[in-house]
Amino acid sequence: MSTTTTTPFFFIIIFFFFFFFTSFMMINTTNAASADDEEEAEDVSFSFESFSLRNITLIGDSYLRNGVVGLTKSLSVPTSSSGSFIYNNPISLFSPSSNTTSSFSTSFTFSISNLNPSSFGDGFAFFISPNNNTPTQTFSFLGLPIPPFIALEFDTRQDQNFNDPNENHLGFDIDTLDSVKTVNPFLNHGIDLKSGNPITCWIDYKSDQDTLLVFLSYSPSPKPFDPVLSLRNLDLYQHLKKEEVMYVGFSASTHGSTELHRIHSWSFKTIGFVPARPKRLHPHNVSDNSVNTVTVDGDVNGSSSSSSSSSKKKHGRRRLGIGVAVAGPAFCFVLFVILGYFSVKKWRGVSKGKIFKSEFVACPREFAYKELNSATREFHPSRIVGHGSFGTVYKAFFISSGTIAAVKRSRHSHEGKTEFLSELSIIAGLRHKNLVQLQGWCVEKGELLLVYDFMPNGSLDKMLYKEPEKGKLLNWSHRFNIAVGLASVLVYLHQECEQRVIHRDIKTANILLDGNFNPRLGDFGLAKLMDHDKSPVSTLTAGTMGYLAPEYLQYGKATDKTDVFSYGVVVLEVACGKRPIEREGTKMVNLIDWVWGLHSEGKIIEAADKRLNGEFEEEEMKKLLLLGLSCANPDSAERPSMRRVLQILNNEVAPLVVPKLKPCLTFSSDLPVSIDEIVSDADEEEEEEEEDFNTDQSMCEIKIH
Numbered sequence: 169m170s171t172t173t174t175t176p177f178f179f180i181i182i183f184f185f186f187f188f189f190t191s192f193m194m195i196n197t198t199n200a201a202s203a204d205d206e207e208e209a210e211d212v213s214f215s216f217e218s219f220s221l222r223n224i225t226l227i228g229d230s231y232l233r234n235g236v237v238g239l240t241k242s243l244s245v246p247t248s249s250s251g252s253f254i255y256n257n258p259i260s261l262f263s264p265s266s267n268t269t270s271s272f273s274t275s276f277t278f279s280i281s282n283l284n285p286s287s288f289g290d291g292f293a294f295f296i297s298p299n300n301n302t303p304t305q306t307f308s309f310l311g312l313p314i315p316p317f318i319a320l321e322f323d324t325r326q327d328q329n330f331n332d333p334n335e336n337h338l339g340f341d342i343d344t345l346d347s348v349k350t351v352n353p354f355l356n357h358g359i360d361l362k363s364g365n366p367i368t369c370w371i372d373y374k375s376d377q378d379t380l381l382v383f384l385s386y387s388p389s390p391k392p393f394d395p396v397l398s399l400r401n402l403d404l405y406q407h408l409k410k411e412e413v414m415y416v417g418f419s420a421s422t423h424g425s426t427e428l429h430r431i432h433s434w435s436f437k438t439i440g441f442v443p444a445r446p447k448r449l450h451p452h453n454v455s456d457n458s459v460n461t462v463t464v465d466g467d468v469n470g471s472s473s474s475s476s477s478s479s480k481k482k483h484g485r486r487r488l489g490i491g492v493a494v495a496g497p498a499f500c501f502v503l504f505v506i507l508g509y510f511s512v513k514k515w516r517g518v519s520k521g522k523i524f525k526s527e528f529v530a531c532p533r534e535f536a537y538k539e540l541n542s543a544t545r546e547f548h549p550s551r552i553v554g555h556g557s558f559g560t561v562y563k564a565f566f567i568s569s570g571t572i573a574a575v576k577r578s579r580h581s582h583e584g585k586t587e588f589l590s591e592l593s594i595i596a597g598l599r600h601k602n603l604v605q606l607q608g609w610c611v612e613k614g615e616l617l618l619v620y621d622f623m624p625n626g627s628l629d630k631m632l633y634k635e636p637e638k639g640k641l642l643n644w645s646h647r648f649n650i651a652v653g654l655a656s657v658l659v660y661l662h663q664e665c666e667q668r669v670i671h672r673d674i675k676t677a678n679i680l681l682d683g684n685f686n687p688r689l690g691d692f693g694l695a696k697l698m699d700h701d702k703s704p705v706s707t708l709t710a711g712t713m714g715y716l717a718p719e720y721l722q723y724g725k726a727t728d729k730t731d732v733f734s735y736g737v738v739v740l741e742v743a744c745g746k747r748p749i750e751r752e753g754t755k756m757v758n759l760i761d762w763v764w765g766l767h768s769e770g771k772i773i774e775a776a777d778k779r780l781n782g783e784f785e786e787e788e789m790k791k792l793l794l795l796g797l798s799c800a801n802p803d804s805a806e807r808p809s810m811r812r813v814l815q816i817l818n819n820e821v822a823p824l825v826v827p828k829l830k831p832c833l834t835f836s837s838d839l840p841v842s843i844d845e846i847v848s849d850a851d852e853e854e855e856e857e858e859e860d861f862n863t864d865q866s867m868c869e870i871k872i873h
Contacts, residue, residue: 211437211438211440212436213435214437216433218235219431220232220235223256223257224254225253225254227251227252228249228250228251229241229249230252230253236430236432237253237418239311239419239429239430239431240311240420243426244283244284244426245426246425248424250419250420250421250422251419251420251421252312252313252418252420254300254415254417255415255416258414259414259415260413261438268375269404270375270439270440271373271374271375271376271438272373272439273437274294274370274371274416274436275434275435276294277369277431277432277433278292278367278430278431279367279430280322280361280363280364280429281362281364281428284425284426288425289324289424289425290420290425291310291323291324291325291361292418293310293311293312294319294320294369294418295318295320295416295417295418296319296415297313297317297414297415297417298316299313299314299415309345310345310420312341313419317341317342318341319342320339320340320371321339321340321341321345321347322369323361324336324427327345330344330346331347332350333350333352334352335362336354336361337350338350338384338397339351342407348399349397351397357392357394357396366386366388367384367385368386368389370383373404379399380402381395382395382396382398383396384396389549390550393563418434533608535608535609536610537612540610543564543567544564544575547562547577551563553574553626559578559588560577561575561576562574562575564622572622573619573620574604574619574620574622575618575619576619576620578616578617588618592606592618594669594692595692598661598669600656600657600660601656601657602686602689603660603689603690604621604623604689605621606619606620607620607621623688625681627677627680628650629676632742641779643780643783647742647743649686649687651739651792651795652817653686654687654689654735655735655814655817657687657689658671658674658689658731658732662728663809663811668728669692671692671694672731673691673734674689674731674735675712675714675734675738676738676742677712714747714748714749716733717730719804727804728810729804732799732808733800733801735810736760736795736796736797736800736801736807739796739799740793740800743775743776743789743793744776744777745777745779746762746777761830763796764797767794767826767828768830772790772793773786773790794824795816795824798824802830803831812824
């Protein structure tokens with residue numbers, strides 16, 4: 169190492185020692201009554217994936233069954249019932265010594281169901297109260313303890329005595345069920361409290377920001393970005409300071425119904441006390457003072473006696489002396505480690521950066537990692553919008569420009585790097601209205617990131633299989649337009665690019681929808697470039713089961729006709745509203761076989777999605793179904809080109825004749841076709857579904873001699 173390199177770091181080391189010992193002298197001369205003399209409280213944190221009686225107390229009619237807590241009686245006849253349960257240990261949410269309140273965060277999964285849907289009511293509540301017991305006969309008050317309490321109610325009965333707005337609302341309560349604020353979670357978020365489905369709730373109280381936010385989702389992860397209920401300028405200071413400790417728990421009541429209230433899991437944590445701030449005099453101005461550390465067994469009040477103060481100061485000096493003895497050598501070691509780390513990192517970064525920049529100068533822009541990290545909130549789970557091949561996609565907000573983008577973060581694996589290079593090298597040079605547009609890329613901090621235009625309507629599979637109560641169904645006009653747009657972009661990839669592009673992973677999860685429901689094909693991680701005059705070569709079979717052509721499964725040769733097969737499966741999905749392979753009872757049903765069976769009986773129109781309620785053009789529907797079968801023909805030679813497909817959709821040429829019986833394809837090979845040999849690129853939900861598939865179920869009828 170040269171003198172010019174070591175000399176500056178020598179002076180840096182001297183500076184750090186000088187700074188440290190100066191600080192040491194200053195600390196020893198500070199006021200003995202400073203906040204440093206206080207004993208630091210500990211955060212409270214607990215989590216129940218399933219419940220036992222070890223750490224909770226059941227009250228009233230509540231019961232524990234198979235790790236789930238039921239709050240009210242499970243009866244088939246209407247009855248009045250009330251029950252609750254609390255976490256056994258008290259929690260301190262206010263520190264008199266520092267005059268601060270604590271923030272907290274909790275999440276839980278619940279369900280509300282009923283054997284008799286006509287008798288819903290009343291609901292349940294999450295509460296915080298100084299009382300560790302609740303009345304057993306509060307049938308019409310959600311089973312809540314006597315005041316004081318703070319509660320979030322999940323109300324399924326409209327009670328005019330408490331100004332309830334409807335029979336499906338959340339309300340934030342202070343000492344009474346006449347809520348400070350209410351909201352109907354179904355209106356903007358599609359959440360029906362009485363659906364019987366498990367619902368996950370997140371409550372975040374931030375005392376330093378005076379806010380309380382409530383999130384709901386049918387999925388346990390990730391936490392949604394938009395809150396269902398938000399309370400600003402919510403000052404709980406005056407309310408929490410009244411009591412030294414609080415208890416947290418749940419309560420419910422039925423008041424003459426058969427409603428069932430179940431809590432499946434629960435986690436809770438406090439996040440620490442912040443420095444004191446001016447006290448507010450408004451008695452119930454619900455506030456969100458910053459979080460303080462909370463102790464269950466420790467004392468947070470502090471002592472006013474001089475002996476206690478003296479003891480604390482001595483203890484503090486003793487700890488400080490130990491800190492000085494340890495910190496000196498530690499500083500030297502850390503500085504030398506940092507010097508070596510940054511030297512190696514700089515050398516490797518320059519080398520790697522030159523390689524990437526020389527290969528991908530065609531990309532629109534190279535983003536800084538700091539910018540993408542900030543735009544995705546440090547890649548927070550709440551920003552996840554999907555999963556691509558070997559990577560996760562995050563929603564990014566760029567505050568400086570006021571724009572939104574999608575950031576794909578490749579997994580740290582060999583496959584992830586290969587996919588990143590493939591996708592970047594291929595998509596960077598492509599331009600088509602039905603392609604997801606690449607904005608740029610980033611290779612920093614060991615991360616491989618791609619930045620795309622954000623598609624507000626998400627992926628086609630999420631829209632196509634959305635539950636009716638969770639949003640609007642894709643209408644026929646949108647569906648037909650999706651088939652045309654996808655055909656157009658595949659014509660471009662197969663015939664109009666300088667090199668033919670074989671996508672290899674065409675499926676509804678990789679087709680995104682813009683604000684007008686126009687299709688945009690994305691995820692080119694498995695795509696291959698091929699000269700127009702070259703024959704395909706065998707590769708490791710990759711893609712997603714249900715969309716793979718039989719010859720590709722057998723020989724591993726990807727061609728434009730294997731993309732045509734996948735397109736045919738997508739077209740049938742769009743028309744029928746069914747997945748490529750579905751379970752019906754104990755039987756696995758193949759979509760292609762099912763539609764072909766109806767075609768052989770002359771009843772192909774019966775394959776149309778029943779959720780459309782007949783609101784479609786019958787001739788267009790029939791054309792799309794027959795076109796899907798033509799493209800999904802087991803014999804690749806009988807499949808049309810994508811240009812022919814587009815011409816058929818645009819009524820430029822006559823549709824192809826589809827045989828009444830599905831062709832039987834014969835292979836001559838000694839090699840078995842095994843799904844275990846296939847690299848599946850499904851998202852997590854698809855992977856869970858595929859685990860249930862019978863691995864002997866083939867996509868089409870294949871005979872192997």
